[in-house]
Amino acid sequence: MKLRNFVVLMLFSSIGEFAFAQGFVQTQASPSGKIVLHFQLSAQGIPSYRIDFLGKPIIAPSKLGLFLESGQLNQGFKLIQNSSTTFDESWQPVWGEVASIRNHYNELKVKLENTTGQVEITFRVFDDGIGFRYGLLGKAGQTGELSVMEEQSEFAMTGDHTAWWQPGDWDSNEHTYTTSPISKIDGRVYLKETSISTQFIPDYRACQTPIAMRTTTGVHLAIHEAALVNFPAMQLNVNPATRTFTAFLVPGAALWRKAIVPVGFQTPWRVVLISPDAPGLLASKLILNLNEPCKIADVSWIKPTKYVGIWWEMHLGKSTWDYGGTQTGQSAQGSTGHGRHGATTANTQKYIDFAAEHGFNGVLVEGWNTGWEDWFGKWKEDVFDFQTPYPDYDLKGLAKYSLERGAPIIVHHETSGSATGYEKHIDKAFDLMQSLDLHAIKSGYVGRIIPKGEWHDGQWMINHYNRVLEKAAAKKIMVDAHEPVRPTGLHRTYPNFLASEATRGNEFNAWSVGNPPEHETILPFTRGLGGPIDYTPGVFNIKFSEYKPSPNEYQVHTTLAKQLALYVTLYSPLQMAADLPEHYQKHLDAFQFIKDVAVDWDDTRILAAAIGDFIVTARKAKGSPNWFLGAITDELARAQSVKLSFLPAGKTFVATIYEDAPDAHWKNNPTAYRIRKVEVNSTSVLTLKLAAGGGAAVSLLPKE
Incomplete structure (x- = not known):
């Protein structure tokens, strides 16, 4: 209306x-x-x-x-x-x-x-x-x-x-x-x-x-x-x-x-x-x-999503995108692979079961389709057809299983920068998804663009990104675009455009100098102004030294508590619990916040902020009395006093506070956290002590 x-x-x-x-x-x-x-x-x-x-x-x-x-x-x-x-x-x-x-x-x-x-x-x-x-x-x-x-x-x-x-x-x-x-x-x-x-x-x-x-x-x-x-x-x-x-x-x-x-x-x-x-x-x-109103008549199929997936383990080096030992999809069918492929039927079932057990409604699977052995570093048009699975991946069986378990597969479409190659196959790829009753993709544009001479941000590619959105809308498919141009509010016109990366995401912490502790305190004021960010938060195994040859060379540059707070401070209707299931099993008490936090909202309050220093945000879940609060800081420890005046007057809430332990530090002691509960109301003031590179996440649920 x-x-x-x-x-x-x-x-x-x-x-x-x-x-x-x-x-x-x-x-x-x-x-x-x-x-x-x-x-x-x-x-x-x-x-x-x-x-x-x-x-x-x-x-x-x-x-x-x-x-x-x-x-x-x-x-x-x-x-x-x-x-x-x-x-x-x-x-x-x-x-x-x-x-x-x-x-x-x-x-x-x-x-x-x-x-x-x-x-x-x-x-x-x-x-x-x-x-x-x-x-x-x-x-x-x-x-x-x-x-x-x-x-x-x-x-x-x-x-x-x-x-x-x-x-x-x-x-x-x-x-x-x-x-x-x-x-x-x-x-x-x-x-x-x-x-x-x-x-x-x-x-x-x-x-x-x-x-x-x-x-x-x-x-x-x-x-x-x-x-x-x-x-x-x-x-x-x-x-x-x-x-x-x-x-x-x-x-x-x-x-x-x-x-x-x-x-x-x-x-x-x-x-x-x-x-x-x-x-x-x-x-x-x-x-x-300033964007045009929604152009999609029936939006009932568009669902904000909280998901897990086969992705972070590849960035850690635990498994690979490619099946191994082949150069073409045809030869892959007769190969036994190298044994480190991540998107296997058994591994995908494990993620689907984990998602179903904990209430997530999506499972991203990367590396499911043939072509990964023959793309990185090459500038060629035909790499992927987005339809042919590797021999160890039961595409139809897994699609059916994911729907039965209430955690539908999010299909990965990595274009390798070949936009013309993607457009050649996209209609059949989307038809395949429709036949499997799957309604979400994560697209990728890693590499130099084809047509040769075009850039990621030029007119030809802008039109390509938008053609994909329009085709996806016609097929009732939601889109999470990675490596595209910065968003400009088109998700009003095409709300199937749930989110995009278009920034330096959490994965850079796995294999580069990483993202400095101030990074997430700048993102909402820059990249975030144009649209939701698929930042992939929720990494609990901060150091992951068991997966890297040089311990302590790589790590996530936050505390565990800050990873929780990002679900509130970095807005997106598409939020990933990025870490491996076994890492969440070790911290099920902290994992509870990721399970509880909403991804769609009726109200948002920016309670305090200084670009590059700190942000405190509170959000009210869609159609619910529940509020969630996130507070993050840069490399400096600080205390934040948070007035809860946004709560309805006369109501008592139970605040569950997930915060940095007194000795927490993003580099020296990132996984030290504590959880406490306190009853609050609209006159209450919370004092949140944020460690260097740290944060705090709070769920505010009405007292029963």
Whole structure:
């Protein structure tokens, strides 16, 4: 159900030469007036904007425009038309952090024309930021396609803010984050990165979005995009002297041409989030609101999922993805393999039984299909057909067994970067899943992209990711995408897009320098702004030295208690209990929190946060009185006092607190934890002591 209020406030059309000669200025305030957008068209016909927040400039004058192959759309404009409207609705997401979302903004549209053609710039001004996009209208009567060469949208900062950023990599978003002033953004700090299989950073003065910032007065900003469809991903080039970011579109195989779009095309939204504090960034639903409503009529089959799977054991080296000793699927059928294959029938049954016993409703199986011996490090199109299982994997029998046990298999589709190869087989692969009554995939894009010359974040691949979502929706299949572009809120339009990786996930701790303790305190304010993260938390065997040749060289850079807290602080309707079943058997008391915690929510409260330092989040389970709370910190130990005023007044709850032991430490003593229970109500205050790299998880259940 949606509640709408759409009112035309003013309309000015056919603006004459006098207005153009003098320049043109139009303001548009947000509904409460907190944010004011100023659009200006100079006497030279150059469009720009600036933003005020609480009466003070927060974005300095910034130019607008694009470059087409047919000419420039950034100067020499005349104003043809402008209009202002207001819009107010409430809508209910299929799943999410809250049960209802308000979409309330004031909109300004300006239509401009120069010798190249017409462009319509639309601004939507919310109380927590703005979005703007370009409508490429072409010349009068023009049809066909337009070639976009580059975008000029600027974001001029009013100071040398502290920024949390990743480099402008066209092929990977799996880097750690750097904290620095804007003027010190320099991708050369990533020259020593060796753990990412595919990366390309051509400009050290560029960064990816989302990027988060904090001013000296504590105002927080983030720049990203929304509704990325049929267009390249936007990166930002940085001018350190002026602290100005300028949009840069990731190219395709033709490096000089960034996109080909039809006349009338609307670009993705360019987004600036603005908040007086860090929690406000996480509470914003602006990016979701800039996406189109749900396009799937029947959403009954879309289910938030808590899952286990055959995955982490391969990263540890206990087993392998490949069957072994073969080069093709055909020869695999006559081979006995090397004996270390992970996705066997017996091993899969073990995971299905474990999931069923503990109430999980999904089992991921990686390495089930032929082709793994012949893909890594190779740039070839035909590696996997996504239909042929290894000889030791009973695909049909296991699918049936998983459904009987209430823990359906999540089918792994690793493309090896060959998007054309995937599209060749995807219809038959999805038909196979339908015949098995399986409704979820985890896709992967490890490796250099095919078609050759394309990048993970260029227009061709953006369209590929979206084609997969649309095909999956038609076949009633949910998608968890790994190694894709950063999400931009498309899960509103396609709620079968449950989650994606698109970041440096937990697996990097298994075989690289790992993720620093601050990593998870930055992710929600950067990558997490665009959509849910399949981060794969829940590792209990933190050191895993029994699986590695060099003890203590690798480990997860958190405490066990922090791994529990991540189920609350890192939002996703798709959450994995990533560790091996035998490791959970040793800590069943702590494992209880993973069993209890929800994955779909009616309410979310960001109780305290400082980017890169700590986060405290509380969430109310969907259709339930139960609340869950997570608190995490960086490499510094700290105490957090948490007011429970979000609980209903007059009700008593039992708080089960899973916390770091007094001597816990992410490196020296990561598995030391304790569990305590206390009765609380809405006036109670919990004091949570977080170890270095630690955290605390709390379940709050009504007292019976």
